[in-house]
Amino acid sequence: MSTLKTPTPTATTEEGGATTFAAVHPDLLRSHILTRLDGPTLASASSASSQLHALAADDHIWTNICHSTWPSSSAPRIRHIISTFPNGGRSFFADSFPLALPDPTTNSPSNLHPPSPSPSSSSSPELISAVDIHYQNKLIFTKVQETETLTGWFLCSPFRIDLLDPKDMVHTAIKHPKGDDMCTDLAEEMSLSWIVIDPITRRSMNLSSYKPVSVQRHWLSGEVQVRFASILAGDKKGSASELVQCGIVVTCGASEEGEMQVREVNLQVDDMDGMFLTGKESLVILQRALEGKRGKGGRKREEEGRGIYQEYLERKRERGERKLRTEGTLDTLCVGFGLSIFALFCFFVLCR
Template identity: 60%
Template sequence: MAYPSPPPVSTATTTADDRRATATISDIHSDVLETHILTRLNGRTLASAACTSTQLHTLASQESLWTNICHSTWPSTALPRVRDIISTFPNGSRSFFSDSFPPADTAISGNQSSNHDNSSELISAVDIYYKNKLIFSKVVETETVSGWFICSPFRIDLLDPKDTVATQMPHPNTDDTCQYLEDDLTLSWIIIDPIERRAMDLSSHRPVSVQRHWLSGEVQVWFTTVLTGEKGSASEFVQCGIVVTCGRSTEGEMRVIEVSLQVEDMDGMHLNGRDSLVILERTLEGKRGKTGRREAEGKRKFLEFQERKTERKERRLRTEGALDMMCVAFGILGFTSLGLYIFCI
């Protein structure tokens, strides 16, 4: 039985199919790329796309794209003070995003130079999200030249004692471990040096610890960055701790009553303004960490810092105990010698 022959293939159709099969990103009009594609990308994806071709590199370098990304990632950057500073960065919003999106991760070296005299202030741009919804955004300016700042313990507070921020976070029950806060609460604390035009994020992005006070019911949520000395010495470890304190409101939900930043050494002592500023400036000059491991690395370094601090405290207590024993022994020996001397007389 003879089967009918297939219909002839149109040359025009074949040519059109070939063109569609060999189409590349360069065949898309620049207006379509810039308006409908690149505007939908986040910062990391946009930076990757810029490395694929000359055309995409040119389009992805548009200041408006990076400005929108910064504003959507950190709403505090849209406030006038920060917006004006970002405009002075070498490549504008693109440079700011490159500095701020990766976590701070640098070796603190005593050989690095510090431009302490050039930094008259630090700018803090802070944003807190719960379940991807913004609950708090603020910019704070901190002067760094007064004697009070230099000699006092370094601390930046975002809220006045009477100020609180309403949230939709449910207050935990008595036996609640507050696990939902570790999963749903995120924070960024970007420190900006307006003179040197540098920025960095000091937050671990997600909490490294959530603690609830047994009596008051207040919840403290910790975000930290641990800066490590390049020689690995325990004395060179410091922790930049961000604490968000939440209390219960009359509606049964939690209110943010305190947000603060402090720098702590391995002995549990809070560093003063001068020492903290030197450390922050060195970190601003340093390299950035890997964005893909930000949250895991933040918690790992926090736990390692706590372990090293505990070991150091126990070692100090053992040393003090041995010294106390030596003092008692010398005291007994002296008393015995005095008694023998009196007896012999």
């Protein structure tokens, strides 16, 4: 008595079946398919099957993705730090690709103790910035900068990282946009990544909104300031630093030949009253955010970054209005109290 044989799942197309991943040699998948994927696509593919999950864990693939996504990550110091992350390039990408989110659970009183500035502190003695700027999908600026965090000057001064000296400027081969559409062009065509790395805790995060949140042209110099930002949870609820803005400003101008120049790139942290935070205050917030939540990846980064920034501006506006109303009430009370004192004084004089 004959039995019917069920076709195996690895049947080829010539045999009338569909070729599955199990039938493809792992080296072919690893070398010719997975290496062509970007980070988000590779992460999605790794959840499709146990075989793809194992192949997608290859650190060499993730390291190459990091280098192609952020050219600054190919610098020798950054390459070494990435190799120390728990899962190498995959961990670095998972930390750095999504946007950092303002996690309200991180600003509870138990989390508000600033690190000691002494050399024996567990806080990192430095923060490393890996910055890349693209315009029309072309790299126009890349730099790695180390910032010491234990000096008295850093802890007491307003937090600020400048990537270019005042007299320095980066020349590009790209024509600077002209006319009324210049700001619109930069808002649509420029992207920036500012990855902050703590080499001690082996964590990283991206402080950029990926796309600009605002573009403004200076009325006198003609230079254009392109702003990127991320919003992080700061101090206790109700305070000016309940939410803080990590603002990145890229100043662009045109050379005599009409080519774009990058003249300034800096990062500062300010609260909802517009006051700049010190290095010590900023370091506490940044270190807490490094352990916090991350947002979405892919194309939704742009929408999410701008959306969070607009919510921050709305809350900042509401806080300003409340502050004005409070100050107005206090002024009225002070004037009323002064008039009452003056009236009592006049009454006392007249009664004598």
